[in-house]
Amino acid sequence: MKILAFATTAAITLAACSPSNDNTRTDSASTSQPAAASTGTSDAPLTGAGATFPYPIYSKWFSDYAAKTGVKINYQSIGSGGGIRQLSEQTVDFGASDAPMSDDEMASAKGGPVQHIPTVLGAVCITYNLPEVKQTLNITGDLIGDIFLGKVTKWNDPRIAALNKGVPLPNRDIVVVHRSDGSGTSYVFTDYLTTVSAGWKGGPGKGKDVKWPVGLGGKGNEGVTGQVKQTPGAIGYVELAYARQNKLPTAAVRNAAGKFVEPSIDAVTAAAAGVVQKLPPSSDYRISIVNAPGADAYPISSFTWILLYKTQPNAAKGKALLDFLHWALHDGEQLASSLDYAPMPALLVARLDTTLATIRVGATP
Amino acid sequence: MTEFVASDAAEAGVVATTPTPARPSRSWTEIGSEIGDRVYSWSIVGFASLVPILLLTIFVAVGVAAWPALREFGFSFVTSSDWDPVAKHFGAAPAIYGTVVSSFLALVIATPLALGVAIFLSEFAPSWLRQPVAFTVDLLAAVPSVIYGVWGMYVLVPVLRTTVMPFLRDTLHLGVLPLFSGVAYGPSMFAAGLILAIMCLPYISAVTREVLAAVPRSQREAALALGATRWEVIRDAVIPYARSGIIGGIMLGLGRALGETMAVTMLIGNRHEIAASLFAPGYTMASLIANEFSEATGDLHLSALMAVGFVLLLVTFLVNAVARWLVWRTARER
Numbered sequence: 001m002k003i004l005a006f007a008t009t010a011a012i013t014l015a016a017c018s019p020s021n022d023n024t025r026t027d028s029a030s031t032s033q034p035a036a037a038s039t040g041t042s043d044a045p046l047t048g049a050g051a052t053f054p055y056p057i058y059s060k061w062f063s064d065y066a067a068k069t070g071v072k073i074n075y076q077s078i079g080s081g082g083g084i085r086q087l088s089e090q091t092v093d094f095g096a097s098d099a100p101m102s103d104d105e106m107a108s109a110k111g112g113p114v115q116h117i118p119t120v121l122g123a124v125c126i127t128y129n130l131p132e133v134k135q136t137l138n139i140t141g142d143l144i145g146d147i148f149l150g151k152v153t154k155w156n157d158p159r160i161a162a163l164n165k166g167v168p169l170p171n172r173d174i175v176v177v178h179r180s181d182g183s184g185t186s187y188v189f190t191d192y193l194t195t196v197s198a199g200w201k202g203g204p205g206k207g208k209d210v211k212w213p214v215g216l217g218g219k220g221n222e223g224v225t226g227q228v229k230q231t232p233g234a235i236g237y238v239e240l241a242y243a244r245q246n247k248l249p250t251a252a253v254r255n256a257a258g259k260f261v262e263p264s265i266d267a268v269t270a271a272a273a274g275v276v277q278k279l280p281p282s283s284d285y286r287i288s289i290v291n292a293p294g295a296d297a298y299p300i301s302s303f304t305w306i307l308l309y310k311t312q313p314n315a316a317k318g319k320a321l322l323d324f325l326h327w328a329l330h331d332g333e334q335l336a337s338s339l340d341y342a343p344m345p346a347l348l349v350a351r352l353d354t355t356l357a358t359i360r361v362g363a364t365p
Numbered sequence: 366m367t368e369f370v371a372s373d374a375a376e377a378g379v380v381a382t383t384p385t386p387a388r389p390s391r392s393w394t395e396i397g398s399e400i401g402d403r404v405y406s407w408s409i410v411g412f413a414s415l416v417p418i419l420l421l422t423i424f425v426a427v428g429v430a431a432w433p434a435l436r437e438f439g440f441s442f443v444t445s446s447d448w449d450p451v452a453k454h455f456g457a458a459p460a461i462y463g464t465v466v467s468s469f470l471a472l473v474i475a476t477p478l479a480l481g482v483a484i485f486l487s488e489f490a491p492s493w494l495r496q497p498v499a500f501t502v503d504l505l506a507a508v509p510s511v512i513y514g515v516w517g518m519y520v521l522v523p524v525l526r527t528t529v530m531p532f533l534r535d536t537l538h539l540g541v542l543p544l545f546s547g548v549a550y551g552p553s554m555f556a557a558g559l560i561l562a563i564m565c566l567p568y569i570s571a572v573t574r575e576v577l578a579a580v581p582r583s584q585r586e587a588a589l590a591l592g593a594t595r596w597e598v599i600r601d602a603v604i605p606y607a608r609s610g611i612i613g614g615i616m617l618g619l620g621r622a623l624g625e626t627m628a629v630t631m632l633i634g635n636r637h638e639i640a641a642s643l644f645a646p647g648y649t650m651a652s653l654i655a656n657e658f659s660e661a662t663g664d665l666h667l668s669a670l671m672a673v674g675f676v677l678l679l680v681t682f683l684v685n686a687v688a689r690w691l692v693w694r695t696a697r698e699r
Binding site: 078079080081082173175180181182183184204205206207208209210211212215216217218219223226227230231 | 447448449450451452518519522523526548550551552630631634635636637646652655656657659660661662666
């Protein structure tokens with residue numbers, strides 16, 4: 001049903017689209033400029049669809065930007081997968097995703113090459129319910145992997161005790177709680193486990209849904225949190241913003257430099273900064289920053305991306321989108337930490353400015 | 366069987382038609398009304414056939430979308446327990462099992478309760494109590510399922526984990542049965558069955574109440590006249606008369622349980638595993654679709670979810686067919 005509705009939307013949008021769009025699809029040699037079409041759509045709002053994780057800050061950006069410039073942006077937070085599909089079908093002007101597009105997805109996008117623009121940073125926190133323990137627990141990636149693989153089943157396991165000297169660890173069963181719905185949070189978490197745990201890499205692997213070896217599934221951050229709070233001995237993972245807003249206990253995770261780091265906005269930005277310094281100039285920004293280098297980097301961190309075509313056939317819309325992205329990366333970024341997102345390192349913003357300048361507006365690919 | 370069969374005449378009376386009067390010669394108004402009749406009958410035929418056509422298009426659309434997955438995995442789609450979106454292998458057996466078992470569990474719990482409520486309300490309750498209680502029970506049907514889910518997660522599940530499950534398993538020693546063994550996490554097939562029982566109870570009880578109210582007075586009076594006690598009147602005269610209607614109500618409740626999504630997702634633990642114990646987490650087809658549809662990665666994953674939807678449609682269809690057959694059979698037996 002959804003597919004039908006989706007197909008209908010696609011058909012209507014295509015039918016309503018400018019002639020220039022037809023040119024791109026039939027790849028004709030015609031040089032007709034899209035100016036005529038763009039005058040017809042110049043006051044039409046920009047449309048986007050995708051990830052739910054950055055929706056709070058995106059909606060704040062869109063409303064602030066509309067108040068400032070009058071440019072309206074409609075965004076549907078239907079999930080990263082839906083955002084990628086709609087961008088591929090050209091039913092939206094931009095997509096948004098918590099996981100970068102795969103090469104296959106990039107190749108099947110109907111509007112040509114896609115540019116990933118990282119916008120803000122998020123992180124995944126390990127939360128737990130141990131009434132006996134008042135201190136912050138220390139944990140390593142390898143150990144998280146073995147807990148979620150079902151190999152470590154007791155809280156007083158010697159491997160946990162070795163990291164937490166002096167903490168009264170109870171003889172409780174560990175109850176693993178994971179996300180039951182497909183989500184970017186699961187993607188980042190399993191991306192991290194695949195990076196640091198050989199057992200996880202050879203087993204479930206990384207994805208928005210994976211085959212969880214053990215545990216209970218909760219729907220959404222709130223579902224995981226609910227089950228962790230209700231179950232003594234439970235361990236789960238939730239995104240940073242949610243953990244901070246609900247004041248959940250979170251573990252300090254050992255990073256690549258060997259230091260135990262608690263999740264915080266600064267530690268997430270530090271993780272991105274560590275990776276960006278070594279970024280090759282040719283990078284398409286489809287980069288993972290899990291287990292990032294840097295003494296203060298929080299290891300389970302990630303970008304979230306806005307996706308747009310490198311060639312924008314509609315001049316007016318393309319320019320409006322680029323103007324918005326420029327505003328978001330400079331002014332919008334200042335709002336990030338107040339909404340519990342980590343802002344991007346300044347070095348990356350400077351590089352993105354040059355990348356945005358390469359987007360071709362009002363041309364056919 | 367000691368059934369009192371005073372009902373045949375009453376039942377026949379319902380379907381008896383009045384004889385049509387002889388027609389005088391046709392007038393213009395009559396021809397006009399005949400055309401009106403035709404238009405009317407065509408349009409109601411049209412409206413009536415809209416529903417089967419709609420159902421058919423849903424079946425076809427879901428079937429077409431499900432085809433790639435069904436072709437890829439064949440029969441193993443319904444027998445395999447391996448649901449692995451990363452490896453792109455999909456088997457929906459735990460979800461099918463979970464849907465059937467949680468719904469069945471719900472009926473086992475809800476049916477006696479709902480019948481009790483309905484019988485009390487229609488036969489025993491003083492009139493000042495009847496309306497408020499009936500209203501409250503009906504109100505259960507109006508509560509949104511997400512409210513049941515939240516209530517289940519924060520109230521029902523902790524009580525189950527700390528009190529009910531240990532009581533059943535250890536105090537009553539039911540733990541020797543595989544059905545009640547294992548670790549009590551809380552979120553489980555048992556929790557899902559309980560919440561579904563509460564959710565389908567008002568449907569069963571409302572239908573049963575109406576059916577019992579439709580049993581003619583003469584049926585009860587005949588039984589009383591033969592010296593039956595109140596209990597015997599209900600057991601031998603009223604219930605058998607209403608039996609096919611009651612089965613219809615139970616099947617309506619079952620339909621509700623099979624398709625319920627939100628509350629079950631929040632309580633069942635969402636685990637792709639067929640476990641003997643009711644205390645173990647499970648999955649249902651509806652929750653699987655709800656959980657994974659929006660973020661399904663790749664065409665095969667989407668198609669597999671559509672295939673789950675297709676199987677769910679088939680199961681619902683099958684259950685309704687069986688229900689029809691049961692109603693038809695019990696109606697014929699009398």
